[in-house]
Amino acid sequence: MDYSELVTFLDSELDNKNFSRISEKLPNDFLNAFNHGDFPAWVEALHALPDLTPDSWDLQDTVRIGSASQCNDEQRQKLKETLLKIHPWRKGPFELFGLQMNTEWRSDWKWDRLKEQIAPLENRTVLDVGCGNGYHCWRMAGAGARFVLGVDSHLLFTMQYWAIRHFLKTPPVFVAPLALEDLPTELKAFDSVFSMGVLYHRRSPFDHLYGLKDCLRPGGELVLETLVIEGEKGMTLVPQGRYARMPNVWFLPSCDTLHEWLEKAGFKNIRLINVGYTSPEEQRTTDWMTFESLPEALDLKNPSVTIEGYPAPMRAIFVAEKP
Numbered sequence: 001m002d003y004s005e006l007v008t009f010l011d012s013e014l015d016n017k018n019f020s021r022i023s024e025k026l027p028n029d030f031l032n033a034f035n036h037g038d039f040p041a042w043v044e045a046l047h048a049l050p051d052l053t054p055d056s057w058d059l060q061d062t063v064r065i066g067s068a069s070q071c072n073d074e075q076r077q078k079l080k081e082t083l084l085k086i087h088p089w090r091k092g093p094f095e096l097f098g099l100q101m102n103t104e105w106r107s108d109w110k111w112d113r114l115k116e117q118i119a120p121l122e123n124r125t126v127l128d129v130g131c132g133n134g135y136h137c138w139r140m141a142g143a144g145a146r147f148v149l150g151v152d153s154h155l156l157f158t159m160q161y162w163a164i165r166h167f168l169k170t171p172p173v174f175v176a177p178l179a180l181e182d183l184p185t186e187l188k189a190f191d192s193v194f195s196m197g198v199l200y201h202r203r204s205p206f207d208h209l210y211g212l213k214d215c216l217r218p219g220g221e222l223v224l225e226t227l228v229i230e231g232e233k234g235m236t237l238v239p240q241g242r243y244a245r246m247p248n249v250w251f252l253p254s255c256d257t258l259h260e261w262l263e264k265a266g267f268k269n270i271r272l273i274n275v276g277y278t279s280p281e282e283q284r285t286t287d288w289m290t291f292e293s294l295p296e297a298l299d300l301k302n303p304s305v306t307i308e309g310y311p312a313p314m315r316a317i318f319v320a321e322k323p
């Protein structure tokens, strides 16, 4: 949990001087920076991870680190018990030394939907806002990104990143416990900025879109994934109370409305590259995420609506360019 390597990277490895402004926002004394009640237990779990150096890894087609032959079953079981101390594992799957981490989400399916439709990440600098534990950040590195910074306001997910980072130290992939709003203004630095699964959590969607634009260099690409509804231009669902059991869902626009929002926020070359309903095979309870999941959020008798009576979760992916 040491950000000095990231600071060095920001200060000296990247051409745009604005990157170095991120350094001052990082927790410089990680262990003392947080007083979250579970933090000491998470730190203890990280310290209990075995010192294994992977003989190989694959970030291109999956996230696989090390091979099964490097561990016996007993060591794998111990590794699983240690990693489960930083439960719930929502994004994945990961494979660690033959241990299959079957997370709540098949985040690889989301990646498959967009990977051929975005600007190739080869040699690009990438920011992943609301990156969770960093699953997609590793995939971005696998796609050739030169530098990937993930930020997420939820500390648990940064701890999960550090658990993975413990075993895979070389690729320039970093996750920091920061919100988009914590980043310096007018960064104008990243070649690609991703915001996936975040917009509907924001009370002010336009502030979010402007914040994302602020991080991109001119000509850079935004990849935006969010919940949408079916409907015409101008239609937006603002759920009263919960949506699919989630308390913090604010705006679900139709695709045409979201297109308009992106235009209004100043993006150009806006393209809808994918839209579809989330299936209970993609998001479900597993032994790595033991709480209730999507199947429990849908109406048993009519899974096309949520238990609150709203349209079931449908997600769209847009790409857009900063002029």
Ligand SMILES: C[S@@+](CC[C@H](N)C(=O)[O-])C[C@H]1O[C@@H](n2cnc3c(N)ncnc32)[C@H](O)[C@@H]1O
Binding pocket: 091, 107, 110, 129, 130, 131, 132, 151, 152, 153, 154, 157, 178, 179, 180, 181, 195, 196, 197, 198, 201
């Ligand atoms: C639904 S998850 C999506 C994770 C991942 N991007 C994906 O698509 O699988 C949304 C994440 O956004 C984070 N988040 C919400 N608002 C944020 C903000 N303003 N800045 C950074 N992260 C934020 C939450 O903590 C959560 O981990």
